[in-house]
Amino acid sequence: MTLRGRLTTAFLAVVLGPVLLGAFFAGGTVAVVNDHRSRERLDLAATTVRTSVSALCQQLYAAADAVAVAGEPVVRAVAARQVIARGLAVAIRVTDAVGGTTLLTPAAPGAPWADCAGGYPVSAAIQALAVRVELRDPAGGSIGAVWAAQRLDPEFVSRLAAATGTAVTLCRGEPAPGTAIQSTEHSGSRDAVLVAARRLDGDAVGETDTGRYVRRVGPSPGQPLPLVLSVPPNPPRDIYAIIAGAVLLAGLLAVLAAWRLARSTTRPLSELALAVDRVADGDLTARVPVNRPDEVGRLARTFNRMTRETQSYVHALTTSRDQLRGHLALLGDTLASTHDLHRILQVILQTALVATGARAGLLLLLDPDDGTLVGQCAEGLDGPPAADPEAVRVPLGAGVLGTVAATGEPLRGRIERDGPHRDGYEPDCRTYLAVPFAAPGSAGPPPQHPADPLVPAPAAATLGVLVLYDRHGSDDFDDTDLVTLRSFACHAAVAVDNVRVHEEAQRLSLTDPLTGLWNYRYLKESVRREVERASRFGRMISLLVLDLDRFKEVNDTYGHAAGDVVLTEFARRIRGVIREVDLAFRQGGEEFVLLLPETDARGAVTVAERLGAAVRDTPIAIPPPPGSVSAAPRALVPVTVSIGIAVYPHHATTAARMLDAADGALYAAKAGGRDTHRVATAGDGPTVQEMPVPAAAATPDDGLPRAGGHPGPGDGGASSGPHPPRQGRGR
Template identity: 55%
Template structure:
């Protein structure tokens, strides 16, 4: 029945029911007072019996439910208490008696008791009420009819069949009354009918408004954050459909909130990894993949790539990628061969203009294939050169791009904002790495000559000595000192002296291999390390460097300044078994070259009376080995870490 039907029925019962019942009772009492009196009494008795037995069944059900939900340690005590209070004559925890009649599912046989059963997991609790003479006597007293378990049918009796809520087969018998009594009880019957109509109307109203109350209660709980609240569906009517829709809405809302919570937790995890990476390393090859994977997870993208502007400044070179397809689906070590011309295509336009772009469709043959894309520029942090001085705008470093959002939807404004945030992190990371590398380079190089400084000399000498000792190789150490450099400063000035030192350093770099190291030890003194070189090879290099310095004066503002160099040569492990000793031996050899008249070299001696080794290389051989057009420039390179550290 629909809600409208229940409301209409309630109105008719409340308003017309008492009138109709009163009219019927008056008409019937005039014509058939005797017969109807019996019928009414039987009806009343049957109703009373059903109500009484139903009440007892509900009471037994309540007792069984109450015992089933209490903890197992308290269950027997509660059962005893229920029996003591007279709520049940017997309570079984476990299997039931075969002679008991279940209130909800009555059988056809005779029963010694009526019972109600409750289950909790594997536990069964049964509460029973014994059907005895006392029980039947109370029903007789309540119904006004004599009640027996069996009986012969008569006009004054009626047999009640067993059913849910009334599991007993009973026979109700009333005494045929005097018609005069009928007239005495007629007003009472009319009043009872009116009261019954009111009760029915109230019941209908309650059953109608109860679903609305449940719905309001559930809505309040959902508003309070309890998204697992559900509304019980009493009937498949309009209110039932509203309750079903409400339950579906709360389920979908709960799933959406759970998805958002999972996404938030995942994003927090990626941000934690990103923060840990940014704070623990200056390796851009580790930082950029973490930023890319975090941005991909935050936006739901299928693929992505990070490209940085190469030193030449005209192309974007791929540094890392995830999920790329087509020609860009290559191993990581080959990905750096992929590049895009700045100003061409989507990625090139973003790098050239500094403006983000997003859209759908193909982006060009030179870029990764996709259905949707989102690309933002990676810029260095904006800083002013001087306080109060306006900055020159963002410095482009590269592009961060994502492709094909999972689910097929295009990237939205929220994704753009998120990717800009990660691009900002990438810009800060790349800028910091480059600043760190530059600071490290400046801390290890001499600003005047561009050679490694004394700090890096100590580290490199120790490392090369350890390496030579580990592999049984030799290491030649040359200590060089410009002759009469003080006279150059006194005669031409310190500016000219600085220019002489810079030119001297340039010639040293031209005369060395790429694997060799050149250092400015301090003032006009320099040190050269020659890995895997013996004393003879060190003498050749010393002779060649001396000739390169001696043969060409330094031209400064029209003046030709002749310079020469004295060189000391020592070899590990021949002249020293530690870094300090071999350097000291080369330094002593330098002083020997100074005492020998300068503009020459001397090898280190192992004893005081050891003869001086003359160069076995002729001037022609030296000139032939030193070609200024093909010489390899040996200067500061990024510091190398020792394999033993």
């Protein structure tokens, strides 16, 4: 059999078979589709009915509430007439506590009324839809109720029918022939609909003897009306004749198309196959003659364009690697100006993945405290590196990464063939490429690590390791990848080193070099920021100004070196009293400031008491001056502290006034004999109020402003966060 015959037969089998099978299925499913569409129409109508009745109930609730809120009966009657005049209800009924009617508007529909809250009468035709709102006295006791009603008349049923697009029948609680009150059906159809509805269970859909689809809607919570919806059948017209004609036409077209396709395809296919064989052998100059403007001709043109573009792509790829190194160097210069360490590490790893076509990668930095590699960011990995890169910690000399960090030499190869042994954190990969993360000329002191002679020391300039796994579309990383990645890692390490230098410079500019606390430069900015946050979220903050008593005498008696020892020890004791969220500053000289977020006056007093006791109870040991006898005893210097306290917003509403108020309280503490604390009085001023401190250092019951259930500070912890110093007062 020729190729043309095979193509014709295959095309007819592929096309006509599904067409015929589809025609049989289409004819058999038309009735099912019509049934489903009618049922969906009833489902949508049922939803619309529930929504409409619910909206009417909400309107009646609003009307009843409007009457219920009116106080006196006369005012209530006026409100009832206004509600009816606005069309919110057709009738208002007010009853007393025993159910007697005290007010009934004219033209009210007769009983029974269906209550929106639930329940409906089943023994008589429903005349109205109503809601009930309780009337209560000032003590909360029930004194009656207000009923708002809407008449269920033919107009109401017609509106429901128009909204749903179906016929609507309103009946008693249990639909049966002859029990309908209102209906949009003709009398004969109405009886048939009610008979069919009586056979239904719940929300099921049934059919009448004439083929109409019937569904019951309610009564149910929120929709107390017993309604029956019905739609006529929608039989298709001439559908089977249309299907038969479509099948016949499809068959004729399929035969014609099969013959035409086979005839026009076989001739140029041989030419196309020959050109494909030449391309497969590596000859990208092969071209297919374009003889026809049909699909095969388009295929030939596409093939020719593909070979030309492939030639240009191959030429571009041969020059891209030479250009890549220059692009990476430019990228490294750009990264060197960035100061966000986490972001720069992500950019480094993602750029390395793109540059080499690797599937996954991991970047680790050397921890100078324990001499281990700590993961920073990961891409394309499963397990701990993806969820928490910092959980990856690699000792020097362990596995691929530890070896690269210890020797400073890059490694590439296959995990199962080339050493070292793969660690558990590394992915299940075939190939790897790991380079040291080192900045040229940035050599510094080697990191501290356990004094183990078996653990090699890392290269002095090594910052970490960059490792990539499994190239896409290639088995192994080559030497070009190694040179490229090592050059890029060198530039990227410079950027990381710059960021670290920037962070260290910023830290030094915001901390006091003697005590390690935040300095005056950061103080005002921190107080302003915390005051703004407290104002925005309605919180309280406390500010404590501390001044060492008679510190000038310490300097005069023991020397300034001893004074530095006292200040350093005092800062250490401050850290032992405050929480992690609290901020400690050295304003200058012997004056310090504590900023306690989320802390009221009682909490601030607790911190002041603890700090005063911590300073007062343990004198500070002063080492002997240089040149003295080594066995000379250390001098014990008793130190006390005076503290002024201000609380936002009770004592001040701005950062400057907070500092002034706390300063005023500090002056009062100094004037009150020192070694004590004072709390500023309410208002934006430096005035203070004295607070006696019991001997047991318990917080007095003094009516101070409190933060409503927030515990006071002083649970221990270290201070964190930077702040700015003023000159000490030499008290």
